Amino acid sequence: MLDKDNSKVLEDQLSWLQSYINSSEKKSQLYKRTLVIVIISQIFGGAGLAAGVTVGALLAQNMLGTDSVTGIPTALFTLGSAGAALLIGRISQRFGRRAGLTTGFLVGGIGAIGVIISSLTTSIGLLFVSLLIYGAGTATNLLARYAGTDLANSKQRATAASMALVSTTFGAVMGPMLVDVMGNLALSMSIPALAGPFILAAAAYILAGLILLAFLRPDPFIVAKAIANAQQTNGTHLSEEEANGSGTNKRGIFAGTTVMVMTQFVMIAIMTMTPIHMGHHGHNLKEVGLVIGLHVGAMFFPSLITGYLVDKVGRTIMAIASGITLLTSGILAAVGPADSMALLITALVLLGLGWNFGLISGTAIIIDATHPSTRAKIQGSVDVLIALSGALGGGLSGMVVAHSSYATLSFAGATFSLVVIPVVVWSHINQNKGQ
Incomplete structure (x- = not known):
């Protein structure tokens, strides 16, 4: 029964x-x-x-x-x-x-x-x-x-x-x-x-x-x-890889993870030390709040437009745009006069926007590269790395500024942001070869 x-x-x-x-x-x-x-x-x-x-x-x-x-x-x-x-x-x-x-x-x-x-x-x-x-x-x-x-x-x-x-x-x-x-x-x-x-x-x-x-x-x-x-x-609607029982593209997972981990690292590192940098150069809490508030807004508010662009023009192009945007942000933060609110706002808005490009394009790359049989587990593991990279970026940023300067930190962030470009291009080229 x-x-x-x-x-x-x-x-x-x-x-x-x-x-x-x-x-x-x-x-x-x-x-x-x-x-x-x-x-x-x-x-x-x-x-x-x-x-x-x-x-x-x-x-x-x-x-x-x-x-x-x-x-x-x-x-x-x-x-x-x-x-x-x-x-x-x-x-x-x-x-x-x-x-x-x-x-x-x-x-x-x-x-x-x-x-x-x-x-x-x-x-x-x-x-x-x-x-x-x-x-x-x-x-x-x-x-x-x-x-x-x-x-x-x-x-x-x-x-x-x-x-x-x-x-x-x-x-x-x-x-x-x-x-x-x-x-x-x-x-x-x-x-x-x-x-x-x-x-x-x-x-x-x-x-x-x-x-x-x-x-x-x-x-x-x-x-x-x-x-x-x-x-x-x-056996329908499947690539050769999926038909053979594996819907996992390891190169794609590596590329998507790299994009999100590096953008998180760079964003947290520069953002964490910006209020300290501003305080050392006479900016008040209201000005600090304005800069960080606009930065956070740039991290999230453009998401719908970014999502549309990632779907329409492609993951690779938007991931490259993330690296270039973060590069520009780091250079502006490094070379801009510390008393210039306009340059600080521009740098931090670009920092948030570059992170937004990276997170959404990287997320889409991970989804494309995984099969439902393992997708959620892989997504959780990737987000562990994102969280830890943010912690590492925040921790190291204070050490870099303490032993050098905010400009050095920003230049370093700009340099690291370029890592995503060859990685996503390599993944894209290998993916096209496999088709």
Whole structure:
């Protein structure tokens, strides 16, 4: 009797999957619905990310009473993000995007709650552990860009990824604006004001997770795997490599990873030291905030246009554009007068734009180079490297400036940005040879 019940369940599962395999219209409808759900969840996810990051260093400083630990929260976010990216990628590969992304956001929300409790109990150990866990939300925010691409065709993938990035921006802009409001709310609840933004972070992350849990069904990644398996079985719409059972292009994975890792490294290194550089040359906090605010805007707001260009003019061209844009940014930051707001703004806007070009083109290259049978796991592993490269860039930037200058750092960043060009050209040439 039990075997019959299990058989019936399996037949039902195969039936609904078959309906998506056989109907391009149903696949298209699910693709559009998935984008809407991802966009909504990312708005909340962005709010959770930005609200906590804004005051993390200040909270650590307040609890420990020293400036020497203000860099620890960022380090813990990054470390937690790297570990979570690996875990979420593997959960998504086995159980689908819904399970992986929901887990990541809920864990991030639990981390935010832990930060609140640590502020009430003045427990430094709990604060650091909670910040590490909170990093799961950061990883999930970035990995969610892949969810909308699972059912996209090769001419839609970059655009789909860019939609997730744009929607994250809305939350990321809203979160810091609510810092004072959340601080006052926290005080009314007898919670330290600096923990207030983590109340928003906890609520936003948990809500983002619940939205995905409730509405990201059918799971786009499970459907995409079923379609790919059916095509492989039938031998249709496959390249020779895929027909032989391997849909993985290692050169493409290397190229896409290199683009995203190097752009992250260069962007974080120069961005991290720009406020310090400006402070040393008499710029006030308002001016620093303007430069960094415009930089962050350039990182995300152009995403829809970038996604369109990546899909239309090609991954390789836009990856090369990323390297050239970062090169220009580094040179301007290095040679421009330190008292010139116009040049600093131009350099940092180009820095954000170059990162945007690199992230979206690199994301599309990775998707093109992977097969659904391993795609989510590879994506998670790549995002681990992105997180670690950012941590390395931020850490090394301070050492370079301390032992040399901001100009040296900027020139070094400009030089490193050129690495992406020969790598993507090499990958593109080898890909064309294989066709």
